[in-house]
Amino acid sequence: MAPDYKHVRVRDYLRGLVAHELDVGATIPSERELCERFGVSRMTVRQAIDALVNEGLLHREQGRGTFVAPPRTDMELRLVGFGDDMRRRGMTPYTDLLDAETVEAPWDVAEALELEARSLVHHVQRLGWADGRPMALEESWVSATAFPDLLDGAPDAFPESLYATFRDHGHDPDWGEDTVSASDASTHEAELLQLGAARTVLRITRRTFAGQVACAFSRSCYRADRYTLWVPLTAPNPVVTPRVRAAMTSTPGSTEPRSAGTTQEVRR
Amino acid sequence: MTPHDDQASRILRALGGVDNIVEIEPCTTRLRSEVKDPAVVDQPALRAAGAHGVVVSGRVVQVVIGPAVDVLASELEDLM
Numbered sequence: 201m202a203p204d205y206k207h208v209r210v211r212d213y214l215r216g217l218v219a220h221e222l223d224v225g226a227t228i229p230s231e232r233e234l235c236e237r238f239g240v241s242r243m244t245v246r247q248a249i250d251a252l253v254n255e256g257l258l259h260r261e262q263g264r265g266t267f268v269a270p271p272r273t274d275m276e277l278r279l280v281g282f283g284d285d286m287r288r289r290g291m292t293p294y295t296d297l298l299d300a301e302t303v304e305a306p307w308d309v310a311e312a313l314e315l316e317a318r319s320l321v322h323h324v325q326r327l328g329w330a331d332g333r334p335m336a337l338e339e340s341w342v343s344a345t346a347f348p349d350l351l352d353g354a355p356d357a358f359p360e361s362l363y364a365t366f367r368d369h370g371h372d373p374d375w376g377e378d379t380v381s382a383s384d385a386s387t388h389e390a391e392l393l394q395l396g397a398a399r400t401v402l403r404i405t406r407r408t409f410a411g412q413v414a415c416a417f418s419r420s421c422y423r424a425d426r427y428t429l430w431v432p433l434t435a436p437n438p439v440v441t442p443r444v445r446a447a448m449t450s451t452p453g454s455t456e457p458r459s460a461g462t463t464q465e466v467r468r
Numbered sequence: 469m470t471p472h473d474d475q476a477s478r479i480l481r482a483l484g485g486v487d488n489i490v491e492i493e494p495c496t497t498r499l500r501s502e503v504k505d506p507a508v509v510d511q512p513a514l515r516a517a518g519a520h521g522v523v524v525s526g527r528v529v530q531v532v533i534g535p536a537v538d539v540l541a542s543e544l545e546d547l548m
Contacts, residue, residue: 436493437493437538440493440544
């Protein structure tokens, strides 16, 4: 435990400096200063710094030193497009349209959009920038039946916001579901996102609905060094349990119409 | 629409009826239900009743409904 303890003390000290004293881009105290202050070896100091570099709190530049990294952007998953999301955070968005074509839906896309297999869908791939830095790579699929003219102006006059286009067609997105997982970027993704040694991305899969209509399905990857996921929490809803369960399961002759419904009856 | 043909009734039947339900909880966009026997849950019938997805894990069946799930849950409560 002893070596761990020393390294944790140095790490916590640096964490405090970053949180309360140093500005973004400032250099942290030298390894030698830290060794003297804590009476520890250079190896222990490096262990502490490495941990904070891995966490993304510090940023190391070969031959120049170690600096306080810019804070990550809090990412609240909301039903808005990339551009609106960045503007809401005070950043200036820019979107590169990498691909826009109408294709047969892959099976998983057809399923997500509730379309027949091999229905036509618009496939759109975009790279989102904020304040001149690549932030997210997004691949979306949109039903070509529901939105036939989506790609008419592409690539020159492609709509900046898919959501605005949906609204123009009378489908106002009002709910959706995201799943978020972390993994390493592929070589291609890392190139587009200009990733360095840290290759972790947050992968977000989204289904966007307007009422009962599945408008879009998308897979995005966000730079994990620029984003931290922000999730508001609420207590779970009260659960509903059958009132008469005990009585019904113990009564062999129970013939209540609603409890007698079998799966066969509702199959087509 | 007859009382036994509304969405809540159809979903309850597809989940195996009230006898098969341990508990049901509305979760923002999903109906999370714990059932006694997941084998009698009829996924095509859930989809036909308007579900946008069904996720089964052990005895927990999550039915993707959308924001109307709160209303649906209170209708289910009335049926149970």
